[in-house]
Amino acid sequence: MLREIADREPREANADAPAELKVGYQGEPGAFGEVAAAAHGGVPVPFASFEKVLEALGQGAIDEAVFPLENAVVGAITEALEPLASAVLRGLDLVATSLTSVPVRLALSVKQGTPIGDVKRAWSHPAALRQCTQRLAALGIEPVVCYDTAGAAKIIAADASTDAAICSRHAAEMSGLDVLIEDVSDRDQNSTRFVHLRQADHARARVPLAFLRTSSMTATTRLDVLTGATLLPLAGTPEHPVRMWVLGADAARLQALAPARDVQVVSLGQPAPHASRLPPKEGTAPAVKSLPHATARKPATVVEVGPFKVGGGHRAMIAGPCSVESPEQVMRIAKEVAACGATALRGGVFKPRTNPYAFQGHGYEALEWLAAASREVKLPIVTEVMAVDQVQQVAQKAEVLQIGARNMQNFDLLRAVGRAGRPVLLKRGAGATTDEWLGAAEYVMASGESRVMLCERGIRTFEPSTRNTLDLGGMLAVRPLTHLPLIADPSHAAGRADLVEGLARAAWSAGADGLIVEVHDDPARALCDNEQALVPARFAELARALALEPNAHLPLAQLRAWVDAIDHDLAELVKRRLDVARVIGDSKRQTGRAVLDPKREAAVRRTYYEALPGAKQLADKLVDLLIEAARAQQSIEE
Ligand code: PEP
Ligand code: MN
DSSP, X not given: OOOOOOOOOOOOOOTTSOOOOEEXXXXXXXXXXXXXXXXXXXXXXXXXXXXXXXXXXXXXSSSEEEEEEEETTTEEOHHHHHHHHHHHHHTOOEEEXXXXXXEOXXXXXXXXXXXXXXXXXXXXXXXXXXXXXXXXXXXXXXXXXXXXXXXXXXXXHHOSSOOEEEEOHHHHHHTTOEEEESOOOSSSSOEEEEEEEEEGGGSOOOSOEEEEEESOSGGGTTHHHHHOOEEEEEEOOSSSOEEEEEESOOHHHHHHHSOTTXXXXXXXXXXXXXXXXXXXXXXXXXXXXXXXXXXXXXXXXXXXXXXXXXXXXXXXXEEEOSBOOOHHHHHXXXXXXXXXXXXXXXXXXXXXXXXXXXXXXXHHHHHHHHHHHHHHHTOOEEEEOOSHHHHHHHHHHOSEXXXXXXXXXXXXXXXXXXXXXXXXXXXXXXXXXXXXXXXXXXXXXXXTOOOEEEEEOOBXXXXXXXXXXXXXXXXXXXXXXXXXXXXXXXXXXXXXXXXXXXXXXXXXXXXXXXXXXXXXXXXXXXXXXXXGOBOHHHHHHXXXXXXXXXXXXXXXXXXXXXXXXXXXXXXXXXXXXXXHHHHHHHHHHHTTXXXXXXXXXXXXXXXXXXXXXXXXXXXXXXXXXXXXXXXXXXXXXX
């Protein structure tokens, strides 16, 4: 029944008319937004979604936008505030020029001649439906969500059912509907407050309006008392669990009063002296001024060498022995890790050892053995260079040059690898701060190499039970400062094989772009770092847990184990989906919302189409099954 809503282009302006103020709103002509848009003599321009309104405002296609902020019955209009919040945080520079309060009378409207007794369902915008939950329940009418109030009137006019629309009288009349009940709002004197927004350089702000991002509600509980503001809490994201809009507050005062650490104030409508607290925009100053390359504000750097691709959502697994010990040893291990889905082969030929009498690596000869293994398994090489005079020769054979932890501040070496024309994996020094680490990356980049990967490999702490302490906090702290890929090395952090898988999983879940893991098929006889090496079978388990893609060289029994693990996960996920669907059903019933939502169903289908390109039939079957099961969970009878 719900037809596809095409995104409308803004109406063409009449070229002869004097310059008019084009004001965008979400919805169809006749929507409450249109009233707000016309409030100051503007020409209302309808858009299918709030996102489209903001896009048009950003492109200058309209002069102003109106957004519903707050309704007398239900409070914050989250549908509008979420897109507004994300546009502001993406850097759309807006000011609020005024607020308009629009009286809201929600007319229950039907096709001519439909008696009220026949009305079983009523269509409207979710925010409008929330405003008449109780009345509809008392009338025994089921709410049905659609994209707009006036749009609901259009749907009902074109439909053969006895459903109703909830919209303004004006919208009902425009669609030729009869009004059965003038106002089904749960409260008299319903109204919605709209904010008028313009691009910052197009207007001088007049209405104080601020937007807070905060990780805790308690941090802001007293702000309304202190500033006299109206706080509109919004559901947040996992990253920022609570967000609030603040109406009528003095943003500067708010800023001064807000607990500094976890509250970010973004002001609409006042000059923003606190702009320095906004996340810097792309194309503007680097996050750390003195590090213009490593902390430049730009899209994620993706380092790509053959099958190895890391950064910007691409994830990598670098695996292999600590040191290359013989042609056979590296060939065997290379085959094992490649079969498990590793995307690059590691192996040291120059080894930085604490004891000068310990095995120092087989040098250039071992580089040949490593190269042969790399060719055989078609994985690029990651290997360490320890001295400036090694760089050129190693760079001829190795696709990625590693700077070891001990050399992180060997500035001549950093400059030399920066000129070698190869991507660089830069280990963090065991005693280096994250700033020093970024500084080292800057050396490489300033010398010409932009493809730098930062590798957290554990820092030295007082804790003796591990060789180092994997500093995932430090790794995460670097994430917002840099566009470079972040790699974690659980092997050198742990120093013991039994902890490698746990640390690897932790780093992976924390969002590391890649891992580098040491693997040896005879750890007891390994010439270096024997205690931390994973045997191939355990590496396979890790690879399976991280959902790497095995190849056909993996023995069949192991491939089966791989698929079994996926089935297990899939079944678990299906169970979780059903559980959450049931909770959603309960929640909707408690809040009086329609349990069935055709728009949601379409969105679920889209998710599966996107995840399963070229397998539409499979996607449809899966969605049909899931929806059928979810309905059973939500006890909906067809
Ligand atoms: C290595 O990767 O083998 C190595 C020596 O690492 P790090 O420099 O992190 O100790
Ligand atoms: Mn090692």
